[in-house]
Amino acid sequence: MIPTIPQPRAARIAYGAYVALFFVYLALPLTVVGVFAFNNGQFPSLPWEGFTWNWFFGDERPMIGVFHERSILRAMGTSVFVAFCVALLSVAVGLSNAFLFNRYQFRGKSLLYVVMLLPLVIPGIVLGISILVFSSTVANAAWDAAKVDIQALRPGLPLVILGQFSFIATIATLVISARLQKFDRSLEEAALNLGAGKLTAVRTITIPFLAPALIGAMVVAFLMSFENFNTTLMLVGSDAPLTIAMFDRLKEGSTPLLNAVSLLLMLGSSLLALVMILFQRRR
Template identity: 55%
Template sequence: MIPTIPQSATTRTLRLTYVVAFFLFLFVPLIVVVAFAFNDAAYPMPPWHGFTLDWFFADGSKERTGLFFDQDIQTSLWFSLKVAVSVSLISVFLGTCNAFLLERFSFRGQQALSVMMLLPLVIPGVILGISILALMSHIAQFAEDLTGFDPDFLRPGLVLVTIGQISYIASITTLTISARLKRFDVSLEEAALNLGATRWEILLTIIFPYLKPALAGAAMIAFLLSFENFNTTYMLTGSDAPLTVMVYGRMKDGATPVVNAISLMLMLVSALLVLFMNLRKSKNDQ
């Protein structure tokens, strides 16, 4: 639509109605969740019983335990952070290797490899989790039968959750880093070679600094995707439940507004990370 062409009142009204309805659809559920994090009631739903901060700061003395004093939440948060950091680091490393493999080399089956690398993105998370669980369980059982040693890390737990998340997040980091590497001016590399630089010196002083925004962006995306993942994580988790699985368990057993408080904190952290990424992008574009 060309902005300079006059539009009828009906068109403008329909467009405004669509925009308002779209944003209401997006934000009203979030606003409701945030509002009832401060509701002075034992359940996260209407009616409104008054304002309180108990669901954040209550220490358990009034039969209420807030977010910052709930040991189970803090433990599951620590598990989620450990998994998210591990997934981010490994996924960025694998994504960087994959990006160089796909963009700097030519070999038979390269196109097929590129397509196969994207398959985890279109497989439902539950199916991916079940597949990895079945494969690792069979490997663990075979290893135990063969050697008598039980590889516990292949059983449901944080290690298996990390492996499962990497299986699809590495594809996303690969796409992010490949897009940046594809725009790299190879003449800079050739000039450095002509001036006597080694391959490692070029990699460390020219290519990696150029890829730095993509590496940082890929790491943040991987962290957020790992931290909020539920489908794959639920199928692979053991007794050490990450935050998303723990919240799901509480919702099944009858949730309190502590769940709303957790949701509010996650929204704030995610918003801050996205804001930080946008600020870095604006700074790099200048």
């Protein structure tokens, strides 16, 4: 609906109802998950058995809270470590890719750009299986040839980081490239004319201009890594990130503990997004 074009009253009401229903559709499942994190019962379902904080702070079974559940806390720490590593790698490679595709012309550039985008259209579980098969083949070949066991190519955190990085780096590249395309290169040329070296001009002029995109790309990469499940499931070892740990718990039966974890994740993600928005507005 175009606001500047007069619309019949019935059309405006229908459009408003559609928008309201759309947001209810998005918010209602999250609201239900959050509400049942405070249910004083063993199952996150009706009937409501009273309000409690035990699923967050309880220290006695069966109602042990998130902050006293060591396996969940360990999984959270693993997810934060993996997400931080993936975010750093993705932003570093994304920055290099952005300069490569925006500043240079070379044969096969279009083909290379398409190859970079391919991980975005490949299902995560297929990507995970492919990486697992390839890495296992290389590790087995190294063992057969030289009796060298390359643990980084076996299921575990290094392989999880590489697997997530394989497609999240593409997202970081697109975010940074969009900002770099708006940069006025005459500013770099002015710095060069004043005696600055090329690297100095990029470091003091271009990188500060890209700072909002770099921060945004890092936040997006962190969140995408933290919530990733399909690719991680194929590559995980004994140290399970939070999504895998929650999946294993869910197979045993859902409890409000998982609702409490989900609520904390929603609040954390919202706070991180809010900080990023405020930072970009200040810039």
